[in-house]
Amino acid sequence: MQRQRTIVRTLGLAAAVALAATACAPQGAGAGSAAPSSPTASPTASPSKQDDKPGESSPSASPSQSPSSSSSPSSSAAPGPKALMANGDESEQVRELQARLRQLKLVSTAPTGFYGSKTTAAVKAFQSQHGLPATGSVDEATWQKVQGLSKKPTEQELRPPTTNEVDAPDPRCMQGRVMCISKESRTLAWMIDGKVVSTMDVRFGSENTPTREGLFQVEWKAKQWTSTIYHTSMPYSMFFSQGQAVHYSSDFAARGYDGASHGCVNVRDKKKLSELFDQVKVGDKVVVYW
Structure with a gap:
């Protein structure tokens, strides 16, 4: 009986490891692969972001009243304007918004299509400048004003080939040796004791094969590696995370942000990455955050 329990527990662990592997992982990683896996790499959830969406907040609480036939339904606060775009959204419309805000000198980073803290701050600044409620979310009035003061972005403006501006480092990046990877600005900053040593553009997984967020460490390295699932060079x-890796992508170099990885962090500057590869050691931290 004791032997049966041991077998069940062993099979359960193997199944869990297999499910954790992504399409970007070497085949069999964590389950018999020659590549070592690190038992200490336990990702932690990144801090949650708060949304600031007008029209979704609760009306101001009114003093409790006993039921009365004279109570008027009009005494409750009216909901605010409906938000067309808000913190946490991801769409082509958000990408256009970011390109227009960039024309207006309110953001300097390239459009990503994700509505995060930088976009929220830029929208608040725009609203304050033009006498609109500074909610940080885009309602119809804000969107019309933005469109009226900017021109329709070109494809080059929507997806510029230039290097992205580095995001503010996550607090977990401020100590030690860290690959600090921002999903919002699509950048990787190699940092040592809070100082940025080098930066590069990165690309992430799609909605179906997302790049995991959290605190990790470099588990192992390979200068030359070929995916045993997709047979592509890496x-x-x-x-750093059960098969997900930072690696050079010729597809990213050729197609830019029109494509996506299977969960890995793609880099398109091969020279910069080769220099980073020589500096990074097994055990160095990796932080992936919005």
């Missing part, structure tokens, strides 16, 4: 791979 030079300068630095694995």
